[in-house]
Amino acid sequence: MPWPEFLPLFAFMCIGMYLMRLIPISVLSDRELSPRTKTLLGYIPPACFAALVANDLLSPSMFLNGIWPGLMPLIATAVVVLVAAKTKSMVWCIVVGIAMYALLGFVPL
Amino acid sequence: MFDSSSPEARGLSMAQVKAVVRADAAVAIGYVIVGIPFGMIGASLGFEPLQVFMLSFFFLSGAGQAMMQNMLMAGFAMPTVLASVMLVSSRHILYSAAMAPYARGMRFLRRFAFAWNLTDEGFGVNMDRLSSGERWTANQIIAVNTVNQVLWGVSTFAGAVLVNFISLPAAMASFGVTCIFVCMLVGQLKGASTFLAAGAAILGVFAAKLAGLDGIAVILGAIIGVAVGFFAGEKLGHGGDGERLSNGDNPAGSSNRMNEKDDVAPSCATASASLTPSTSLCTGEEARDALA
Numbered sequence: 001m002p003w004p005e006f007l008p009l010f011a012f013m014c015i016g017m018y019l020m021r022l023i024p025i026s027v028l029s030d031r032e033l034s035p036r037t038k039t040l041l042g043y044i045p046p047a048c049f050a051a052l053v054a055n056d057l058l059s060p061s062m063f064l065n066g067i068w069p070g071l072m073p074l075i076a077t078a079v080v081v082l083v084a085a086k087t088k089s090m091v092w093c094i095v096v097g098i099a100m101y102a103l104l105g106f107v108p109l
Numbered sequence: 110m111f112d113s114s115s116p117e118a119r120g121l122s123m124a125q126v127k128a129v130v131r132a133d134a135a136v137a138i139g140y141v142i143v144g145i146p147f148g149m150i151g152a153s154l155g156f157e158p159l160q161v162f163m164l165s166f167f168f169l170s171g172a173g174q175a176m177m178q179n180m181l182m183a184g185f186a187m188p189t190v191l192a193s194v195m196l197v198s199s200r201h202i203l204y205s206a207a208m209a210p211y212a213r214g215m216r217f218l219r220r221f222a223f224a225w226n227l228t229d230e231g232f233g234v235n236m237d238r239l240s241s242g243e244r245w246t247a248n249q250i251i252a253v254n255t256v257n258q259v260l261w262g263v264s265t266f267a268g269a270v271l272v273n274f275i276s277l278p279a280a281m282a283s284f285g286v287t288c289i290f291v292c293m294l295v296g297q298l299k300g301a302s303t304f305l306a307a308g309a310a311i312l313g314v315f316a317a318k319l320a321g322l323d324g325i326a327v328i329l330g331a332i333i334g335v336a337v338g339f340f341a342g343e344k345l346g347h348g349g350d351g352e353r354l355s356n357g358d359n360p361a362g363s364s365n366r367m368n369e370k371d372d373v374a375p376s377c378a379t380a381s382a383s384l385t386p387s388t389s390l391c392t393g394e395e396a397r398d399a400l401a
């Protein structure tokens with residue numbers, strides 16, 4: 001990525017992250033987030049990860065080039081879900097997922 | 110248990126160093142194992158090795174980095190990318206809030222050192238030690254976080270360099286990032302409300318794309334998912350694990366937890382994240398206990 005694009009992005013991301021890491025520890029030494037706030041924040045990871053997966057895999061035009069090219073990533077993802085549930089290992093998920101994706105690419109459909 | 114006897118003390122004794130190594134070994138090895146392919150993926154998606162290192166060392170969140178890389182390569186506008194990354198990184202507010210009691214009596218720079226490199230896994234390891242009977246000092250907390258930070262930066266940099274020798278096609282690299290998110294997502298799914306949150310997010314993204322709102326589909330889907338999960342949880346009276354919540358329970362925790370009890374391979378979640386996840390990587394039980 002070109003450095004003139006990367007540096008502002010990097011700076012904003014780091015500033016935002018440091019604020020999130022530093023403000024609570026500075027402000028909340030004597031106070032706590034409300035239980036409902038903590039519960040709400042807890043739903044952010046599953047919702048965000050699901051949104052990201054959906055964004056990568058789903059689109060109205062996903063079957064434009066044929067049924068198989070649209071189905072291929074979904075099948076590979078289904079396998080990754082099983083691997084994730086079974087092993088809880090990110091390394092295995094990456095290895096198996098990429099391998100499945102490559103293998104399915106060779107299927108002549 | 111936390112040793113608060115000397116919040117401004119400097120250095121570590123040999124015994125304290127050994128305790129840090131014992132506590133963090135599995136996570137540290139996991140960071141290297143995950144970091145190398147993670148760095149390879151980042152480089153395959155167009156980031157230079159130094160850029161990968163800077164993100165890993167200073168931003169220090171596998172989930173946020175993966176999200177940023179993926180969304181940029183997909184052509185999302187910068188403000189959308191930043192907002193999405195900040196949203197998924199907001200779990201660090203919980204970690205920081207949980208660590209706040211242990212930072213009492215510290216000066217600002219020391220608090221900075223205490224919190225600036227907080228990660229899902231580091232939070233998990235430190236909370237595990239703090240809840241055990243073993244004495245755990247502020248310096249040990251900082252040491253755990255710093256070791257993880259250095260290893261993540263170095264291993265992702267190594268991966269980004271390695272890609273010059275082992276090529277990874279962009280489509281596969283992009284799918285590799287999707288696999289990371291799938292792993293983190295599966296680790297988050299505990300109980301009806303988190304399933305509903307994920308399902309609503311997926312539908313929200315698809316609906317947004319149908320409506321031509323591709324640019325904000327991720328954020329919109331995520332917000333819808335959070336809202337549905339939260340209100341479903343309140344209706345059901347449950348958290349993410351299906352158990353009835355007491356005050357302060359975290360339904361999913363953080364992403365991407367290293368399961369140091371079972372093996373050295375990084376686990377994708379427990380109660381979230383990390384990197385963690387994970388980035389990541391932290392556990393739900395520990396996050397809940399710490400936040401209760």
